[in-house]
Amino acid sequence: DTAVSQTPKYLVTQMGNDKSIKCEQNLGHDTMYWYKQDSKKFLKIMFSYNNKELIINETVPNRFSPKSPDKAHLNLHINSLELGDSAVYFCASSSEFGLAGGRQETQYFGPGTRLLVL
Amino acid sequence: AQSVAQPEDQVNVAEGNPLTVKCTYSVSGNPYLFWYVQYPNRGLQFLLKYITGDNLVKGSYGFEAEFNKSQTSFHLKKPSALVSDSALYFCAVRDGVNDYKLSFGAGTTVTVRA
Numbered sequence: 326d327t328a329v330s331q332t333p334k335y336l337v338t339q340m341g342n343d344k345s346i347k348c349e350q351n352l353g354h355d356t357m358y359w360y361k362q363d364s365k366k367f368l369k370i371m372f373s374y375n376n377k378e379l380i381i382n383e384t385v386p387n388r389f390s391p392k393s394p395d396k397a398h399l400n401l402h403i404n405s406l407e408l409g410d411s412a413v414y415f416c417a418s419s420s421e422f423g424l425a426g427g428r429q430e431t432q433y434f435g436p437g438t439r440l441l442v443l
Numbered sequence: 444a445q446s447v448a449q450p451e452d453q454v455n456v457a458e459g460n461p462l463t464v465k466c467t468y469s470v471s472g473n474p475y476l477f478w479y480v481q482y483p484n485r486g487l488q489f490l491l492k493y494i495t496g497d498n499l500v501k502g503s504y505g506f507e508a509e510f511n512k513s514q515t516s517f518h519l520k521k522p523s524a525l526v527s528d529s530a531l532y533f534c535a536v537r538d539g540v541n542d543y544k545l546s547f548g549a550g551t552t553v554t555v556r557a
Contacts, residue, residue, distance in 0.1 A: 368547040434489075
């Protein structure tokens with residue numbers, strides 16, 4: 326049983342294209358996150374949603390737009406892709422407000438989406 | 444502001460020897476501290492965390508970490524390393540109860556030689 330899943334696993338695309346990455350969690354968590362891991366393996370938070378509301382919005386180009394249709398899903402849409410967007414994007418989830426059997430501060434990560442912009 | 448420092452880019456040990464991966468942190472409130480491991484081409488796996496209570500925390504795969512408030516450290520340890528422990532290790536911190544943002548260190552690559 327996959328706890329946090331992401332699709333696609335790999336994404337190769339041309340500069341200027343628009344693409345989306347999807348994330349789903351079946352842990353009953355109420356908070357979800359997007360992280361970017363660059364080529365030096367450095368991890369940085371991009372966005373976080375709690376119950377479909379944006380709670381963290383780091384300094385990210387507005388070409389990146391997260392969308393949370395429900396608390397189990399958090400998608401990331403990227404417009405006008407640039408070479409510098411090439412990275413691994415990780416989704417994560419946690420239970421911050423105890424909705425799923427108590428507070429669970431630990432963030433659980435998906436397997437990542439490897440994006441390569443050519 | 445919160446931050447994490449992992450002073451060693453790489454740690455190399457022989458199988459069977461003790462393994463230590465260092466981490467120091469900076470937060471303005473109470474620290475919540477985490478260790479994650481990343482195997483090649485995989486996501487991050489949670490190892491252990493310190494929220495409150497006992498300073499020595501035990502986690503998955505025989506790892507443990509000690510919270511030291513005076514030294515603002517949270518070093519990861521394993522008494523006897525295995526070749527399969529070779530991976531990238533991340534320390535992370537968040538500031539107390541109401542800040543959900545997790546700040547990661549730069550990572551330490553551990554290589555355990557047979």
